[in-house]
Amino acid sequence: xxxxxxxxxxxxxxxxxxxxxxxxxxxxxxxxxxxxxxxxxxxxxxxxxxxxxxxxxxxxxxxxxxxxxxxxxxxxxxxxxxxxxxxxxxxxxxxxxxxxxxxxxxxxxxxxxx
Amino acid sequence: xxxxxxxxxxxxxxxxxxxxxxxxxxxxxxxxxxxxxxxxxxxxxxxxxxxxxxxxxxxxxxxxxxxxxxxxxxxxxxxxxxxxxxxxxxxxxxxxxxxxxxxxxxxxxxxxxx
Numbered sequence: 078x079x080x081x082x083x084x085x086x087x088x089x090x091x092x093x094x095x096x097x098x099x100x101x102x103x104x105x106x107x108x109x110x111x112x113x114x115x116x117x118x119x120x121x122x123x124x125x126x127x128x129x130x131x132x133x134x135x136x137x138x139x140x141x142x143x144x145x146x147x148x149x150x151x152x153x154x155x156x157x158x159x160x161x162x163x164x165x166x167x168x169x170x171x172x173x174x175x176x177x178x179x180x181x182x183x184x185x186x187x188x189x190x191x
Numbered sequence: 192x193x194x195x196x197x198x199x200x201x202x203x204x205x206x207x208x209x210x211x212x213x214x215x216x217x218x219x220x221x222x223x224x225x226x227x228x229x230x231x232x233x234x235x236x237x238x239x240x241x242x243x244x245x246x247x248x249x250x251x252x253x254x255x256x257x258x259x260x261x262x263x264x265x266x267x268x269x270x271x272x273x274x275x276x277x278x279x280x281x282x283x284x285x286x287x288x289x290x291x292x293x294x295x296x297x298x299x300x301x302x303x304x305x
Binding site: 081108110121122133170172178179183184185 | 225227233234235236237240280291292293294295296297298
């Protein structure tokens with residue numbers, strides 16, 4: 078398997094623009110996680126899905142952020158409108174069924190909002 | 192709210208030294224604890240996972256221990272090599288009901304000098 082795939086790898090946009098980050102989890106994994114990493118706050122869980130259903134979105138910073146998982150092989154994280162403080166590296170991770178399953182991380186999307 | 196702390200934040204050692212990285216967490220009701228490695232510009236790679244009922248896990252030159260009652264874990268790296276240079280993060284999963292949600296520490300940035 079190619080591992081968790083994220084696109085784009087880098088995104089530079091201007092404040093107010095809509096940003097869409099994409100993730101393809103490892104085939105057969107039924108958990109999908111979105112994280113954000115910044116120097117100030119470290120690595121934070123934003124939202125996670127189980128079998129395409131959002132389970133916990135308490136980490137989503139505000140209504141400007143939304144995430145979807147229309148099928149088992151694709152998820153998006155959307156920011157609309159984007160702000161400079163959203164600049165961070167966004168990671169997607171997936172894991173197989175079971176509460177002890179290791180999470181496999183994608184390479185991340187580095188987002189810069191000017 | 193679970194808080195995870197890692198000390199030291201940065202560490203520089205000469206090649207060949209044995210070293211210990213520390214992780215502490217405030218809520219001892221964890222389900223498991225994981226240690227990850229992150230290389231610059233890359234995603235996270237899981238190194239070791241310790242279930243709450245276990246005391247330690249070993250993989251090659253790495254040994255992770257867990258003292259759940261005191262809220263501590265250590266990652267021991269034997270005979271360090273320059274290739275071990277990376278940021279090491281620990282993360283805990285709370286009780287079974289919390290699913291696979293990970294709470295991360297801030298990481299220890301390790302530099303092994305040749």
